Amino acid sequence: xxxxxPCATNRTLAERAALLAGIRAFFAARGVLxxxxxxxxxxxxxxxxxxxxxxxAHGREWFLATSPEFAMKRLLAAGLGDIYQLAHVFRxxxxxxxxxxxxxxxxxYRRGATLExxxxxxxxxxxxxxxxxxxxxxxxRVEYRDLFCRTLGVDPIDASLQTLRDCAHAQPVxxxxxxxxxxxxxxxxxxxxxxxxxxxxxLTLVSGYPAAQAALAELREDGVTAHRxxxxxxxxxxxxxxxxxxxxxxxxxxxxxxxxxxxxxxxxEFPLDERLLSALPHLPPCSGVALGVDRxxxxxxxxxxxxxxxSFTADNA
Amino acid sequence: MASYSTNEFxxxxxxxxxxxxxxxxxxEFVKPGKGQAFNRVKVRNLLTGRVVERTFKSGESxxxxxxxxxxxxxxxxxxxxxxxxxxxxxxxxxxDKKVVGDAALWLKEEDQCELTLWNGEPIQxxxxxxxxxxITETDPGLRGDTAQGGTKPAxxxxxxxxxxxxxxxxxxxxxxxxxxxxxxxxxxD
Numbered sequence: 001x002x003x004x005x006p007c008a009t010n011r012t013l014a015e016r017a018a019l020l021a022g023i024r025a026f027f028a029a030r031g032v033l034x035x036x037x038x039x040x041x042x043x044x045x046x047x048x049x050x051x052x053x054x055x056x057a058h059g060r061e062w063f064l065a066t067s068p069e070f071a072m073k074r075l076l077a078a079g080l081g082d083i084y085q086l087a088h089v090f091r092x093x094x095x096x097x098x099x100x101x102x103x104x105x106x107x108x109y110r111r112g113a114t115l116e117x118x119x120x121x122x123x124x125x126x127x128x129x130x131x132x133x134x135x136x137x138x139x140x141r142v143e144y145r146d147l148f149c150r151t152l153g154v155d156p157i158d159a160s161l162q163t164l165r166d167c168a169h170a171q172p173v174x175x176x177x178x179x180x181x182x183x184x185x186x187x188x189x190x191x192x193x194x195x196x197x198x199x200x201x202x203l204t205l206v207s208g209y210p211a212a213q214a215a216l217a218e219l220r221e222d223g224v225t226a227h228r229x230x231x232x233x234x235x236x237x238x239x240x241x242x243x244x245x246x247x248x249x250x251x252x253x254x255x256x257x258x259x260x261x262x263x264x265x266x267x268x269e270f271p272l273d274e275r276l277l278s279a280l281p282h283l284p285p286c287s288g289v290a291l292g293v294d295r296x297x298x299x300x301x302x303x304x305x306x307x308x309x310x311s312f313t314a315d316n317a
Numbered sequence: 318m319a320s321y322s323t324n325e326f327x328x329x330x331x332x333x334x335x336x337x338x339x340x341x342x343x344x345e346f347v348k349p350g351k352g353q354a355f356n357r358v359k360v361r362n363l364l365t366g367r368v369v370e371r372t373f374k375s376g377e378s379x380x381x382x383x384x385x386x387x388x389x390x391x392x393x394x395x396x397x398x399x400x401x402x403x404x405x406x407x408x409x410x411x412x413d414k415k416v417v418g419d420a421a422l423w424l425k426e427e428d429q430c431e432l433t434l435w436n437g438e439p440i441q442x443x444x445x446x447x448x449x450x451x452i453t454e455t456d457p458g459l460r461g462d463t464a465q466g467g468t469k470p471a472x473x474x475x476x477x478x479x480x481x482x483x484x485x486x487x488x489x490x491x492x493x494x495x496x497x498x499x500x501x502x503x504x505x506d
Contacts, residue, residue, distance in 0.1 A: 049352050191352070195349075
C-alpha cells in the first residue's frame, strides 16, 4: 500500500488558506488587480540557472512557466495597470529543505513605482499576514556590496576573479571546482557564506546586485549595479524585486548572452520569447516583486522544511 | 562502481572523495532564486570517522564507493588479527588492530558483529549492542547490598573494564551495552 497521506497537517492547510486570503485582501485593499496567466508557455526563460520542464505534445514543445513574469509584463504593456498573481511555477531539479520543483510564487507589479516603494510594500505585506509574527522582526537595509565587504572582506563588484577564488578557498567549507565565471563564484560565496550569516529573526533587504546578475532589472546609473533587491527572512531568501527593464534591445542582448552561457555549459537551449520582446517597448515604468509563498508560510508557521507547509511534494504528488 | 549525481545524494549514500570512502550524513540544496545551485554536504570519512563539509555544483557526479555492511561471526584472535566468518558462505576475513579498534573490548567468540567492507576489505567492526562477558577480576561482592550504593571497577575476560554494582562477584557473567560501555544486568548461568 502506498503512503497516500498529505505532507502538511490539516491545521497547517487551513492556516495556508488563511494566508492566501490575507494576501488577496492586502492587494484588494490597495486596488491591485488579480490576474492569472498560462502555466503552459510557448517560450522559456533562458536564465542558465533555471531549468524549465519541457512538455512535448501534438508535434510541438511547450514549457512550464518558471515564473509568470513574461506573461504579466505583456499584460502591463497592454495597459492593465497594477496587477498581482498567485501562481504555481515549475523549476526542474530544485529539491531540498527549502525547494520543491513546483512551488507557489506571488508576483506583483506597480506602475510608476520605484524599487524602494515595492520593497517597502513587500515588507508591509509579510508583516501584515498570518498572525503578524514578522511584525516583531526588525528591518535591516544593506547594499549587496557592503554586505559582502562586511562578511567576507572582498568587494563583489570590483574584485578580480582571482580575488573571489582566493576568498572562496580561504573559507572553512571547501569550494568545488568552478569555471572562470564571476557569477558562479559570487553565487557560491553568497549561498554558502554570506546568506547563512544573515541575522535570524530579522528582515534583511539587500539592494544593488551586480550588473551581471541584473536579469530583467534596469541598471543603476553607476552601470555596475542593478535596481534589484532581495528580501531575506533570517538567512532564507523570500522575495526578489526589480525596477523593470523596458529596453527591448538591451533585454535581447541579455537573453542572447544567457543563451551563449547555456551553450557553453552544455545546457538545453530555448527559443527567445519574441512576444515579450515585442511588448517591452510598451511596458510602462514599473517595479515588480516575486515572493515565495510556501517559504513565507514556513516562516509564519515556524516550519523547518518546505514539505511541512505543502499538501504534497514532488516526491509524493 | 556507479557514479551518483548530486540529485541522488541522500543520507547514507557511500561516495569516494580524494581516494577515501565517505558516507553522506546530511545534504542541503543551496540555490538563490537567480543563480547557480550547489549541494552543501556533510560527509563522514569511513576510515577515520571524521565528519567534514563539502560543496558540489548541483548536477556534478561523484564516484560511488563499494561499501557494504554485512553480518559476520567473530571466530578468534591470533594475536595480530581478528578473524570473522560469513555464516552463509563460511568465507573468512581477517581484520587488524587499526580496523577493529575499541570494538576489540567487546568481541566474544561466536558473537554476530557488523562488518563494513570497502572493496571487500573490512574497514570497521561494530560489536552487538549487548554482549555477555565474564568478570575476571573485581573486589569481592558486598553481601546484601543489592538495592543501591556505589560502583566498583570490574575487568572482563576481553580486557574491558566496566563499572559494576558493589554486590557483583568475581566470576559472574554480566550484560554490557557496548555503545555506552555500561553495565546493564547480571546474567545467571
